[in-house]
Amino acid sequence: MPDFCGIELKHPVINASGTFDAIAARRVYGEALLADFPFSAFVSKTITPEPRVGNEPQRIWETPAGMINSIGLPNKGLDGFLAEDLPQLADLPVPLIVSVMATGHDEFARLVKGVGERDEVAAIELNVSCPNVHSGLIVGEQPAETEALLEALRPLTSKPLLVKLTPNVANPAEVAAAAEQGGADAISLINTLKASAIDPATGEPGIAAGHGGLSGPAVRPVAVAQVRAVAAVVRIPIVGMGGISHGTDAMEFIHAGASLVAVGTENFRDPRAGNRVAGEIAGALRADRSGAPIGDTA
Amino acid sequence: MPDFCGIELKHPVINASGTFDAIAARRVYGEALLADFPFSAFVSKTITPEPRVGNEPQRIWETPAGMINSIGLPNKGLDGFLAEDLPQLADLPVPLIVSVMATGHDEFARLVKGVGERDEVAAIELNVSCPNVHSGLIVGEQPAETEALLEALRPLTSKPLLVKLTPNVANPAEVAAAAEQGGADAISLINTLKASAIDPATGEPGIAAGHGGLSGPAVRPVAVAQVRAVAAVVRIPIVGMGGISHGTDAMEFIHAGASLVAVGTENFRDPRAGNRVAGEIAGALRADRSGAPIGDTA
Amino acid sequence: MTAPFGRRLCQVSESRATGGYRLFSLIDTDGPEPLPGQFYMLASERHWEQGGQRPFLPRALSVAETGPAADGVRLDFLIEGIGPGTDRLCELQPGESVCVNGPLGNSFSTPRELHQISGPPGRKFDAVQPSGAILVGGGIGIAPLALLRRSFAAKNIPTRVLLGFRDAAHSGGLDELFSCCEIRLASDDGHAGHHGYVTDLLAAMLEGDDAASAAVYSCGPPQMLEAVGAMCAEAGVACELAMESPMACGYGACFGCSMPKPGGGYLRLCVDGPVVRPDQVELAHA
Amino acid sequence: MTAPFGRRLCQVSESRATGGYRLFSLIDTDGPEPLPGQFYMLASERHWEQGGQRPFLPRALSVAETGPAADGVRLDFLIEGIGPGTDRLCELQPGESVCVNGPLGNSFSTPRELHQISGPPGRKFDAVQPSGAILVGGGIGIAPLALLRRSFAAKNIPTRVLLGFRDAAHSGGLDELFSCCEIRLASDDGHAGHHGYVTDLLAAMLEGDDAASAAVYSCGPPQMLEAVGAMCAEAGVACELAMESPMACGYGACFGCSMPKPGGGYLRLCVDGPVVRPDQVELAHA
Numbered sequence A, B: 001m002p003d004f005c006g007i008e009l010k011h012p013v014i015n016a017s018g019t020f021d022a023i024a025a026r027r028v029y030g031e032a033l034l035a036d037f038p039f040s041a042f043v044s045k046t047i048t049p050e051p052r053v054g055n056e057p058q059r060i061w062e063t064p065a066g067m068i069n070s071i072g073l074p075n076k077g078l079d080g081f082l083a084e085d086l087p088q089l090a091d092l093p094v095p096l097i098v099s100v101m102a103t104g105h106d107e108f109a110r111l112v113k114g115v116g117e118r119d120e121v122a123a124i125e126l127n128v129s130c131p132n133v134h135s136g137l138i139v140g141e142q143p144a145e146t147e148a149l150l151e152a153l154r155p156l157t158s159k160p161l162l163v164k165l166t167p168n169v170a171n172p173a174e175v176a177a178a179a180e181q182g183g184a185d186a187i188s189l190i191n192t193l194k195a196s197a198i199d200p201a202t203g204e205p206g207i208a209a210g211h212g213g214l215s216g217p218a219v220r221p222v223a224v225a226q227v228r229a230v231a232a233v234v235r236i237p238i239v240g241m242g243g244i245s246h247g248t249d250a251m252e253f254i255h256a257g258a259s260l261v262a263v264g265t266e267n268f269r270d271p272r273a274g275n276r277v278a279g280e281i282a283g284a285l286r287a288d289r290s291g292a293p294i295g296d297t298a
Numbered sequence C, D: 001m002t003a004p005f006g007r008r009l010c011q012v013s014e015s016r017a018t019g020g021y022r023l024f025s026l027i028d029t030d031g032p033e034p035l036p037g038q039f040y041m042l043a044s045e046r047h048w049e050q051g052g053q054r055p056f057l058p059r060a061l062s063v064a065e066t067g068p069a070a071d072g073v074r075l076d077f078l079i080e081g082i083g084p085g086t087d088r089l090c091e092l093q094p095g096e097s098v099c100v101n102g103p104l105g106n107s108f109s110t111p112r113e114l115h116q117i118s119g120p121p122g123r124k125f126d127a128v129q130p131s132g133a134i135l136v137g138g139g140i141g142i143a144p145l146a147l148l149r150r151s152f153a154a155k156n157i158p159t160r161v162l163l164g165f166r167d168a169a170h171s172g173g174l175d176e177l178f179s180c181c182e183i184r185l186a187s188d189d190g191h192a193g194h195h196g197y198v199t200d201l202l203a204a205m206l207e208g209d210d211a212a213s214a215a216v217y218s219c220g221p222p223q224m225l226e227a228v229g230a231m232c233a234e235a236g237v238a239c240e241l242a243m244e245s246p247m248a249c250g251y252g253a254c255f256g257c258s259m260p261k262p263g264g265g266y267l268r269l270c271v272d273g274p275v276v277r278p279d280q281v282e283l284a285h286a
């Protein structure tokens, strides 16, 4: 029973934001989804202050052991989310973590307040892979920007604040330390790696936006390295993700210092990946216990 | 017949530094290696001012569609290289590019002068994925450090200077622009992505050094994105690399703006990968010419 | 009716070549019988996810036929090998296992249902009793129409079938899936039936007296669907199209399969489709 | 003798189970006959590099036997499935193709050659005429010793063979590779031969009168090689070990296969080995 920032979870596997739409999945799979819900907490797709329709297709491109996406954060905006999606997500049998993103402190504050005051919400994840409209800098690339954002948001809610780091930096540990300093309750990483692919048929990028984010097993070694680096400098818990398909992959993150793991792209290949990985982790931990001692997995 | 910084090459495929030891390969394959040399120019493994034995094993680890290495730049040092390796590399039927790395301007200068004055050497590649002992910063992570290094080295040789970028930065195009500004003749990218993997048998990193660099098809989408970004800001030619296994992969880089491509990890799977990819590129270009027009590949 | 939650393994019971394509059957012991137009996300159990390159994601395939099997439901798929994923599925041998997620997506309406949805006041087809269905398939797009035809036959809905092929090498599934029914053929190279596009046959048919009260169902290459959609709009004939877009998941999770809507915004083809009416999507951008 | 430059395709002519391991044969139409101790880098042509996970790199396998084939050279490999790469190679079916790079690495010396190299002045074995070879194999490590034994037999070098196995399930290759020769067995579980380690047999043999003039050749698990190396050093007996390390390339390109040398620094096992004398490497770190 992992305890994560005071939230009790049935197992250490949650979903990566934007890789599982519980509302759509319930339409497809019916009540079996709830009976057998794959994650111990549900992370919403990132919401923004105003509605967004998302990027022009082509939005996805398969790559060796992974994929590129450039979805563009389609969402109903804060009001639409609270009115239409939240009541449905409240039906899920697990705690809800809402992922939010904005391009300035005021807008971020509106999201954190609007979401934070709802009882249905257990925690808030700040997606900081976004430019600050005032400084023009990507918040999550700058330790100072990240710390300032956290300091601004921290007083606005008593709910746990997770900070989701971007991996496209030289030193993610510096950004994580700044987030902790600013009052973050947990760090989640990695988001996708900036990536592109050229369609051989046209000589043009396969993704309409020109580039997107790489995810899947291909990025796992990068993610494990970043989780190790972050675990070395922060004391708050870490949600590790990036290319987890199997329990052995998840164990890499746990050994590297993650308290929870999130399954992302693998959901596309196996809608029950969350459950499966949780079972595989339990099996691996049992096997480890009966053999050599391993690192602390609390 | 690509012309690269005034060097005439038979085809656009060279090797990535540190992924082909022509001296060892000649011992293994004999004169057939020279008759059928896979690359249109040969890039040496990175040499340093003093000899290095390299890192403690385990040095390599297979990952999904790639591998992590932490070899640690074993080499004979400048003097050993000039005395023992250079005469043998001079036997190769293609121009020689020597890759060098040091931890300060003086040391870098010694390498560039020592290598640059040798007629056997056609060009020098500066591996800037190294800390500057004075500033403590990784040169290739800082545009200013990179520009200063180039300004210091540029006057020391008339040979073309290539700058090999590290991909572990938020904005590789800034670093490339600084290198061009400092006087670089070409940019090569990408070097390996910082990565780690945990050995399930021990719960410890599979690589003795804890982490290493990721290469192979897994990183190709990251490399293509970085080449596109760099091509958008520099006018000097680009050597594109990162996960090239086939001609179609190489064409991604050429469409993205590379003048030459380098084959790295694929050499381990196929010692003749260079030749093969060159042939596949020629085929793709013929097919393209007969169909829709594609980007400039000069 | 919902799909079983999760992916499951189904055995290949048959796999054979048919006019340039392959037709293979799976035995699904756990899923419901699919509806015409629905699809499955498929990946071979072995030699899919091991190795260094693509395929990585499962691939979407429409179910072409179905029927009871000793131990569940038989699912037939018609497939064209055009890349690493479909090539691997073309190689399937009887006895191999396939990871299956589905049935997914919506299904075709009956002409009556379609007239009810499509008929806004003032449009000429909404009052009349539908005269029957016209199925227009092109190439590999004939797959979902086979099951649709049989379901209409079972419902006694009069159905005419128009199928188009590029050439003999791209006429797979014809004999296997449309053996017992009257069809009109068109081929780009004139090797069978009308020498030209299948839309020529449709154009002729839409000039008939009873056309306005018919309902057109089509699946095939995007340009063909665009033409069919335009012709039906022009003629004021109710129409449904089974479309394709790049799909990573098939169940609404990835937002990769988006199709532009006429008023702006996007729909997710996997959950809002794959069967859509021409007025629901920007066909020119598809 | 050098290896053909590049990797080539060789067909699998046979593949069968043997005591927990697999033995498979390739027909190499282009390469030379390998020498005992040499190895090849192998990857199946199909279903190796397609898909999303490992294996990605080729795998090193020692040649266990070789002989003329109708159209070239037959290469036999003895293999234990312990991970994705070896598992895939265990699955090889006759008619499949394998990407082959080799023969690679050095080979075993004869006892006479080894005495010449190993014998520094003052060591007792350097003057005497070698009395013959003692081959010590453990588990899958028996593979290169099979070819070595046959090559010594052809050269009339008296050879004694000591083989050790964990249990019956790990005694593969025994009958196939050592059928026509006298061997002494040891097994950890006592199911065959001496109940204990094969090094017990070697210890007894090294106490014999002619031991000092013999030459020991060994291949097996690292701990066994460490023990064999130490016993031979102690007894002043010339020795060669065929070792393993992680290999990405097999031809000196990657520097991944490094083994620490006693004086500091590393050798590349693929080009400086895989056959080494115990004094060339830090066995405790291997």
Ligand SMILES: Cc1cc2nc3c(=O)[nH]c(=O)nc-3n(C[C@H](O)[C@H](O)[C@H](O)COP(=O)(O)OP(=O)(O)OC[C@H]3O[C@@H](n4cnc5c(N)ncnc54)[C@H](O)[C@@H]3O)c2cc1C
Residues within 6 Å of the ligand: A060, A061, A062, A063, A199, A200, A201, A206, C039, C055, C059, C060, C061, C062, C063, C077, C078, C079, C080, C081, C082, C083, C084, C085, C086, C087, C140, C143, C144, C243, C244, C245, C246, C247, C274
């Ligand atoms: C609802 C639905 C039903 C379908 N039904 C059928 C059916 O019944 N029978 C059938 O044969 N097919 C069907 N398809 C199409 C089938 O799913 C695709 O042909 C298949 O996904 C292609 O995969 P591939 O690996 O073989 O080819 P890919 O290599 O993926 O090529 C397919 C196309 O994708 C693009 N592409 C090229 N490289 C890449 C890349 N790296 N990543 C992403 N895209 C790339 C190119 O434009 C290429 O032409 C259906 C599709 C959908 C959405």
Ligand SMILES: Cc1cc2nc3c(=O)[nH]c(=O)nc-3n(C[C@H](O)[C@H](O)[C@H](O)COP(=O)(O)OP(=O)(O)OC[C@H]3O[C@@H](n4cnc5c(N)ncnc54)[C@H](O)[C@@H]3O)c2cc1C
Residues within 6 Å of the ligand: B060, B061, B062, B063, B199, B200, B201, B206, D039, D055, D059, D060, D061, D062, D063, D077, D078, D079, D080, D081, D082, D083, D084, D085, D086, D087, D140, D143, D144, D243, D244, D245, D246, D247, D274
């Ligand atoms: C010269 C030489 C000759 C050999 N001859 C033979 C022979 O004749 N027969 C034979 O059966 N074997 C032989 N081997 C050993 C064989 O090459 C290895 O067993 C094989 O490479 C293992 O690959 P795998 O994918 O099956 O297992 P892996 O999964 O690679 O596992 C092998 C070991 O590598 C480590 N490992 C685990 N995960 C990884 C990872 N992600 N990346 C890298 N390492 C990992 C672990 O310690 C594991 O125990 C030889 C090796 C060498 C160097």
Ligand SMILES: Cc1cc2nc3c(=O)[nH]c(=O)nc-3n(C[C@H](O)[C@H](O)[C@H](O)COP(=O)(O)O)c2cc1C
Residues within 6 Å of the ligand: A016, A017, A018, A019, A045, A046, A069, A071, A073, A099, A127, A164, A189, A190, A191, A192, A214, A215, A216, A217, A219, A241, A242, A243, A244, A262, A263, A264, A265, A266, C254, C255
């Ligand atoms: C299609 C897709 C959509 C995503 N959308 C979001 C998102 O809305 N917000 C977010 O923080 N991360 C998003 N991500 C990133 C994932 O949450 C995750 O960080 C990343 O994919 C790495 O994990 P994986 O390799 O397991 O997928 C998305 C990833 C994918 C593949």
Ligand SMILES: Cc1cc2nc3c(=O)[nH]c(=O)nc-3n(C[C@H](O)[C@H](O)[C@H](O)COP(=O)(O)O)c2cc1C
Residues within 6 Å of the ligand: B016, B017, B018, B019, B045, B046, B069, B071, B073, B099, B127, B164, B189, B190, B191, B192, B214, B215, B216, B217, B219, B241, B242, B243, B244, B262, B263, B264, B265, B266, D254, D255
């Ligand atoms: C084993 C290994 C050793 C390498 N050594 C060097 C080196 O000495 N100098 C250097 O600049 N890059 C080195 N690299 C990086 C490669 O040159 C190349 O930038 C990187 O591997 C990406 O290309 P690839 O995916 O084709 O291998 C090495 C890569 C590998 C895999």
Ligand code: FES
Residues within 6 Å of the ligand: C246, C247, C248, C249, C250, C251, C252, C253, C254, C255, C256, C257, C258, C268, C269, C270, C271
């Ligand atoms: S295919 Fe993933 S949302 Fe439609």
Ligand code: FES
Residues within 6 Å of the ligand: D246, D247, D248, D249, D250, D251, D252, D253, D254, D255, D256, D257, D258, D268, D269, D270, D271
């Ligand atoms: S295996 Fe690559 S250098 Fe030895």
